[in-house]
Amino acid sequence: MDIFLQQIINGLVQGSIYALVALGYTMVYGIMGLINFAHGEVVMIGTLVTITVAGTMIKAGMPVVLAGFAGLSASVLVCMALGWGLERIAYRPLRNAPRLTPLITAIGMSIVLQNLAMMIWGRNYMTFPPLLPKMDFEVAGANFTAVQLIIVLVSSLTMGGLLLLVYRTKLGMAMRATSQNPAVASLMGVNINRVIAAAFVIGSALGALAGVMVGTYYEIAHYQMGFMLGLKAFTAAVLGGIGNLAGAMLGGVLLGIIEALGAGYIGDLTGGFLGSHYQDIFAFVVLIIVLMFKPSGLFGEKTGDRA
Amino acid sequence: MQAKLSVVALSVAAAFALAACGQKEEPKPVAAPAAPAAPIAKPEIVVKLGHAAPMTGPQAHLGKDNENGATLAIEELNAKGLEIGGAKVKFELLAEDDQADPKQGSIVAQKLVDAKVNGVIGHLNSGTTIPASKLYADAGIPQISGSATNPKYTQQGFKTAFRVMANDVQQGKALGEFAAKQGVKTVAVVDDRTAYGQGLADEFKKAAEAAGLKVVASEFTNDKATDFKAILTKIKSKKAELVFFGGMDAQGGPMAKQMKELGIKAKFLGGDGVCTPEFMKLGGEAAEGNYCSLPGMPLEKLAKGPEFKDKFVKKFGTEIQLYAPYVYDAVMVMADSMKRADSVDPAKYLPAIGQTKYDGLTAMIEFDEFGDLKGGAISVYQYKGGKLEYVETLGGGAVATAQAEVKEAVAEVKDAAKAVAGAAAEAGKDAVKAGAEAVKSAAEATKAAVEKK
Numbered sequence: 001m002d003i004f005l006q007q008i009i010n011g012l013v014q015g016s017i018y019a020l021v022a023l024g025y026t027m028v029y030g031i032m033g034l035i036n037f038a039h040g041e042v043v044m045i046g047t048l049v050t051i052t053v054a055g056t057m058i059k060a061g062m063p064v065v066l067a068g069f070a071g072l073s074a075s076v077l078v079c080m081a082l083g084w085g086l087e088r089i090a091y092r093p094l095r096n097a098p099r100l101t102p103l104i105t106a107i108g109m110s111i112v113l114q115n116l117a118m119m120i121w122g123r124n125y126m127t128f129p130p131l132l133p134k135m136d137f138e139v140a141g142a143n144f145t146a147v148q149l150i151i152v153l154v155s156s157l158t159m160g161g162l163l164l165l166v167y168r169t170k171l172g173m174a175m176r177a178t179s180q181n182p183a184v185a186s187l188m189g190v191n192i193n194r195v196i197a198a199a200f201v202i203g204s205a206l207g208a209l210a211g212v213m214v215g216t217y218y219e220i221a222h223y224q225m226g227f228m229l230g231l232k233a234f235t236a237a238v239l240g241g242i243g244n245l246a247g248a249m250l251g252g253v254l255l256g257i258i259e260a261l262g263a264g265y266i267g268d269l270t271g272g273f274l275g276s277h278y279q280d281i282f283a284f285v286v287l288i289i290v291l292m293f294k295p296s297g298l299f300g301e302k303t304g305d306r307a
Numbered sequence: 308m309q310a311k312l313s314v315v316a317l318s319v320a321a322a323f324a325l326a327a328c329g330q331k332e333e334p335k336p337v338a339a340p341a342a343p344a345a346p347i348a349k350p351e352i353v354v355k356l357g358h359a360a361p362m363t364g365p366q367a368h369l370g371k372d373n374e375n376g377a378t379l380a381i382e383e384l385n386a387k388g389l390e391i392g393g394a395k396v397k398f399e400l401l402a403e404d405d406q407a408d409p410k411q412g413s414i415v416a417q418k419l420v421d422a423k424v425n426g427v428i429g430h431l432n433s434g435t436t437i438p439a440s441k442l443y444a445d446a447g448i449p450q451i452s453g454s455a456t457n458p459k460y461t462q463q464g465f466k467t468a469f470r471v472m473a474n475d476v477q478q479g480k481a482l483g484e485f486a487a488k489q490g491v492k493t494v495a496v497v498d499d500r501t502a503y504g505q506g507l508a509d510e511f512k513k514a515a516e517a518a519g520l521k522v523v524a525s526e527f528t529n530d531k532a533t534d535f536k537a538i539l540t541k542i543k544s545k546k547a548e549l550v551f552f553g554g555m556d557a558q559g560g561p562m563a564k565q566m567k568e569l570g571i572k573a574k575f576l577g578g579d580g581v582c583t584p585e586f587m588k589l590g591g592e593a594a595e596g597n598y599c600s601l602p603g604m605p606l607e608k609l610a611k612g613p614e615f616k617d618k619f620v621k622k623f624g625t626e627i628q629l630y631a632p633y634v635y636d637a638v639m640v641m642a643d644s645m646k647r648a649d650s651v652d653p654a655k656y657l658p659a660i661g662q663t664k665y666d667g668l669t670a671m672i673e674f675d676e677f678g679d680l681k682g683g684a685i686s687v688y689q690y691k692g693g694k695l696e697y698v699e700t701l702g703g704g705a706v707a708t709a710q711a712e713v714k715e716a717v718a719e720v721k722d723a724a725k726a727v728a729g730a731a732a733e734a735g736k737d738a739v740k741a742g743a744e745a746v747k748s749a750a751e752a753t754k755a756a757v758e759k760k
Contacts, residue, residue, distance in 0.1 A: 003544040006569070010536040123367035125557055127588050136568070143570045218533050220561050220589050224364055228531055263537035267526075276538045277500050277527035 002141025007264045008257060013148045015256020016155040017217065020210035021233035022240070022248040023162060024203035030243035031179045031199045033099070037106040038086060040230020041113035042079050042204050046211025047128070047221045048121050049075040055129045068131035076208040082113075083204025087197050110227070117223040125222050128215035151213050158206060159249045166245065171198060179243075239287050241300025250298060259283050350394045354651045355401050356381065356638065357419035357448075359412065359439065360431035362404035365531055365557045368585060368628055373431050373454065374402050375623050376631030380638035389642060392649050398642070405435045407530070409502075416442040424448060425651050426641045428634060433457030433475075434502035440468045449657050451641055453633030456579065456602065457506040461677040469660055471636050471672055473602035473683025475503070478578055479510020481685040481701040482600050486511075486549055486576055487518035489598075495524040495547035495573070497538065497562070499554035504530070507578045508553030515551075523547050528558060535562045536569060543571050555580040560589025567593040574598070583629050587690055594690040598698065601686050603669045605697045606632060611668050636667040 021043055028036045054071030058064060090109050094102045135146040166172035174195045177185040186192045214229065215221055232255065240251025262282030266274050290298060358377050360370035381398045389396045401424055403415035412435025419427055420442055427443055427450040430436040436455035443450045444465035451469045452460065458474045486494060494515055498508035512522055523545040526538040539562070542550060550566065550573050552559050559581035566575065575597040577586075582599035606612035606627070615635070619627050643665050648656035665672045673681040688695040 003540055006540045006543075007537060010534075010540060014534055014536070118363065118367075123363075123371055125368065125560075125585055125589055127591070136570070138570070143568065145568055218561055219564065219591070220533065220557075222365060222557070224531075225533070228533075260537040260540075264541050267541075275525070275527045276541070277529060279537065 003264070005140055006142040007260045009142055009144050009148065011257030011260030012253060013144075013151050013217070013256070014260065015236075015253035016152045017210060017214055017229075017252075018233045018236040018255055019249045019252025020155040020158060020206060020213060021229055022237040022252045023159060023245060024207045024210070025230075025234055025237045026240075026242055026245060026248040027162070027199055027203040027206070029237070030245075031175055032091075032095075032196060033243075034091065034102050035106060035234065035242075036086075036091075036200075036203070037103070037230065037234075038090075038109040038113055039203065039207055040226035040228075040233070041110050041117070042082055042086075042207040042226070043211040043214065043229060044221070044223060044226030045082060045113065045117060046075040046079045046208030047215040047225065048117060048126070048211075048223070049078045049208075050212050050215055051126050051128055051221055052121075054131060058129050064129075064131060067129070071129075071131070072209075072212050075212060076205050079204040079208035079211070080201045083200040083207070084197055086204075087200040091200075092193070092196075110230075114223055114227070121223055123223070125220055128219045128221055130216075130219065131212075132216055147216050151217060154209065154213060155249070155252075158209065159245060162202075162206075162245055165202075171195070175199060235283070235287060238297055239290060241294075241297030244297070244299040247297055247299030254298075255283055255287075258286050352391075352394045352396055352651060354396055354398050354426075354645070355422065355424045356398060356641065357401045357403065357422070357424035357427040357429070358634075359403045359405045359415050359419065359427065359429040359435070361407035362402070364406050364408075366407045366431070366555060369454075369555070369583075369630065370404070370407075370431055372628035372631045373429065373634045374400075375619065375625075376453070376634035377402075377428050377638050379619060379622060379631075380635045380642075384638070384642050389646060391645050391651055396645075396651065398638075405430050405432075405439075407432050407435060409434050409438050412436070412439045413442060415439075419443075420446040420448060425645075425653060426450070428453065428637050428641070430455060431630065432501065432503055433460060433506060436460050437463070437502055440465055443467050447657070448653050449641065449644075449660055451637040451660070453635075453637040454579075454630040455503070457502045458510075459502070459506070461679050465678075466661075467657065469640075469674055469678040471640060471667070471669065471680055472630075472633050473685055474679055475507045475510050475578070477683055478600060478602060478685050479507050479512075480514040481687070482507075482551070482576060482578060483511050483514020483516075483520075484518055485598070485600070485687055485701065486515055486551065487520055489549065489574065491520065491548035491574065493521045493523045493545075493547050494549045494551055495526065495542040495545060496522055496551045497526045497528060497535075497542075497553070499530045499532075499558055500527055501530050501554070503580065504553035504555075506553070507580075508551065511551050511553065511578075528554070528562075530555060530558065532558060533561055535565050539566055539569050539571060542573070543569055547573050549574045549576055552577045552581060556583045556586035556589065560586045560591075560594070563590040563593040563597065579629065582688055582695065584626055584695070585628060587693055587695070590690075595692075596690065598687055598689050599695075600701075601629075601688065602683055603633070603686065604684060604700060605686055605688070605695075608697065609668060615668055632669050636665075636669050636672060639667060640665050640672055 024039045028034055050071035053074040054067040057067035057070055086109060090105050091102055132147050137144055174190045177190055178192055178195045182192050236252040236255040237248045239255055240247030259279050263276040263279035266278055266282055267276055358374060360373040361367055362370050377400055381400050384398050401422060405412040405415045412430055416439035427448055429452055430439055431454050433455040436452050437460050440450055444467045449467050453471055456472060456475045458476045461468050496508050496512055498504040524542050524547055528535055559577050563575045577599045579601045582601045587594045606616055640663055644659040644663060645651050645656045648659035650656050661674055663672055663674055675681050684700050686700045687698045689698050
C-alpha cells in the first residue's frame with residue numbers, strides 16, 4: 001500500500017509539472033486556436049537562464065534566497081520577452097494564413113530556439129543550483145521532499161491565479177471575447193493585438209516558472225529538455241480539453257499519475273509480458289480511450305470544425 | 308521530425324558543397340609554389356576518414372568528445388607528414404551527426420559510403436554502430452569503433468568491423484562478479500532499452516546470477532527520460548540491495564539522485580556509460596561511494612595518458628568525457644594499418660588491420676578473428692570526493708593472475724633450493740635427492756605458469 005501511495009505522489013508531482021507547462025499551451029490555444037509548439041523550448045530557456053543567473057550569483061557568494069529570486073525574475077523576464085517576440089515575429093504575420101502555416105512555423109521556431117540554446121549554453125548537461133532547502137518527509141512509508149510539495153502548491157496557485165485573471169479582470173474578459181470571435185471583439189473596441197500578445201507573454205511567464213520548477217526538481221538541464229516535456233504537456237492539455245484552463249490542470253495531473261501507476265504496475269499486471277518501458281504507451285492508450293468518448297477532451301467545449 | 312531531418316540534410320549538403328570547393332582549390336596553391344622550389348614535387352593524396360557520433364541530442368557531449376579525440380589524432384598525423392605509397396598523405400575528417408538514433412545512423416553511414424571515405428571511425432553508440440556496420444561492410448570500408456561495446460557488432464561476420472575497446476560480455480561479466488563481491492544478495496537491473504544498455508544489463512544479469520545473486524526486479528526506461536521515480540519505487544518495494552544501470556550518464560546521474568530522494572539505500576553500479584565526470588556532476592552526493600567500470604586501464608596509469616590529457620585540455624579547453632582516448636587510438640590504428648599495407652585503398656589495407664600490433668595510448672592493440680580487442684581489461688572505479696578513483700582492474704587480468712602464479716612458483720623454487728642447501732650441509736644423499744626433485748617439480752610449475760601467461 002505504501003508503494004501505491006508513493007506512486008501517487010510521484011505521479012502528482014510529475015503531473016503538476018505537466019500541468020504548469022500545459023497551461024501555457026492551453027492559454028494560447030484557447031485564444032487563437034494555435035498550438036504553440038515552441039512553448040516547451042520557452043520552458044527550457046527559462047531553466048537555463050535561471051541556471052546562468054542564479055549559478056553566477058551563488059558563485060559570487062550572494063545568499064541563495066537572493067540568487068533564487070534574481071534567477072526566477074530574470075528567467076520570467078527573458079521568457080516574457082521571448083513570448084512577445086515569438087508572437088510578433090513568427091505568428092502575427094501569419095494571423096490570417098491557413099491554420100497549418102502557423103503550426104509549421106511553431107515547429108520551426110522550436111527547432112530554432114533549441115539550436116540557439118545549444119549555441120549559447122553548449123551541449124553539456126548543466127546542474128541546477130540548489131535553490132530550495134533539502135527536506136525529506138516520510139508519511140505512511142512514502143517519501144517526499146519539500147521541493148515536491150512546493151511544485152504541487154505553485155502549480156495549483158498558478159492555476160487559481162489564472163482563473164481569476166481570465167474570469168475576473170478586464171483583460172480576461174477581452175481574452176474570452178477574442179477567443180469567441182476576434183473580428184467581433186475588435187469591433188467592440190478590444191485591441192486584439194494587445195490581447196494576443198498578453199496571452200503569449202503570460203503563457204511564457206508560466207513557462208519560465210515551470211522551467212524553474214523542473215530545474216529545482218530534477219537539478220539537471222539540457223538544451224533538449226523542452227522537447228519531451230512540451231510533448232507530454234501538450235498531451236495533457238488535449239486530455240483535459242485543450243483551451244480549458246481547469247482541463248489542462250486536471251489533464252496534467254491525470255497524465256502524471258497514469259504514467260507513474262503504469263510504470264509501477266504494468267509489469268505485474270501483465271505477468272512481465274509488458275515492462276515499465278511501456279509507460280508512455282499506457283498514457284497514450286488512456287488518451288485515445290478518452291478521446292473516443294469525449295473527442296474534445298475531458299473538459300473541452302464543443303467547437304465547430306475549424307481545422 | 309521531418310523538418311529536423313531536412314534542416315540536417317540542408318546543412319550537410321552545404322557542408323559537402325564547401326568541402327568539395329575546398330578540395331578543388333587545394334591542389335593549385337600546393338602545386339604552384341612547390342614546383343619551382345623542388346623539381347620533383349611529391350604528390351599529395353587526401354585520405355577521408357568518416358566519423359559518426361551524436362552531435363545533437365542528450366548525448367551530444369559524448370559525441371563531441373569522440374570527435375575531439377579523432378580531430379586530435381588527425382592533426383598529429385598531418386603534422387607528422389605520413390608517406391604512403393610514395394605520396395604525402397593528408398588526413399581529413401568527415402564528421403557526421405547520427406543523433407544516437409539507429410535510423411539516422413544508417414542515413415549518415417550511407418552518406419559516408421557515398422562520399423567514398425577511406426575508413427570510418429565510429430559510431431559512438433552500439434545502437435547506431437550495428438546497423439551502420441552492414442553498410443560499411445557492403446561497401447568494403449573498414450570501420451573501427453572506439454566506443455560501441457555491444458558484442459553483436461563484431462559477431463555479424465563482417466570483415467570490416469573492429470573495435471578498440473573490451474565488449475559488454477567482458478564488462479558485464481566483470482561487473483556481475485564485482486557485485487557479488489560487494490556482499491549483496493539481491494540486485495535490481497534497469498536498462499535504457501538501447502543496444503548498449505540492454506546488452507550490458509543482460510550480460511550483467513547472467514554473471515550476477517551465476518555468482519549466486521538474485522535479480523529481484525528488471526525495470527526499463529529510455530535514453531531521453533529524466534524521471535525514474537515510478538520504476539525506482541517499484542525497486543524499493545522489491546528490497547534490492549544494489550541497483551545496476553545499463554545506460555548513459557544523463558539518465559544515471561538523476562537516477563542515483565532520485566534513489567536517494569526515495570530513501571532507497573541500495574548501492575548503485577553501472578558500466579562505462581555512467582563512468583564519466585558528467586555523471587558525478589548530475590548525481591551529486593548520490594554518486595558518492597558508488598562504483599562503475601570502464602574498459603581498459605585508467606588514463607593516469609597509462610604510459611602516454613597524462614600527456615594525452617594535457618594535449619586534449621590545452622587544445623579543446625574541456626575535460627575528456629569518456630571515449631576520446633579510444634577514438635584517438637582507433638584513428639591511429641587505421642593510419643598504422645594504411646602505412647603497413649602501403650596503401651590507402653580500403654580493399655588493400657583492410658587485411659592489415661587484422662594483423663595490427665599497435666602500441667596505442669589505451670592498450671597494446673591486437674584484434675582477434677572477430678575484430679574484437681584481444682585481452683581487453685575492465686577497470687572498476689569508485690566515485691569519491693567528486694572524482695573517479697581507480698579501484699582495481701578485472702578481466703583481461705589473465706595476465707595479472709599468470710604473473711602471480713609465476714611469482715609463487717619462483718618462491719617455491721627458492722624454498723626448494725634452500726632445502727637443497729640444508730640437505731647438502733647434512734650431506735645426506737637421500738635428502739639431496741629429495742631436494743633436487745623438489746627443485747625439479749618447482750621448476751616445472753614455473754614453466755607451466757609461464758606458458759599459461
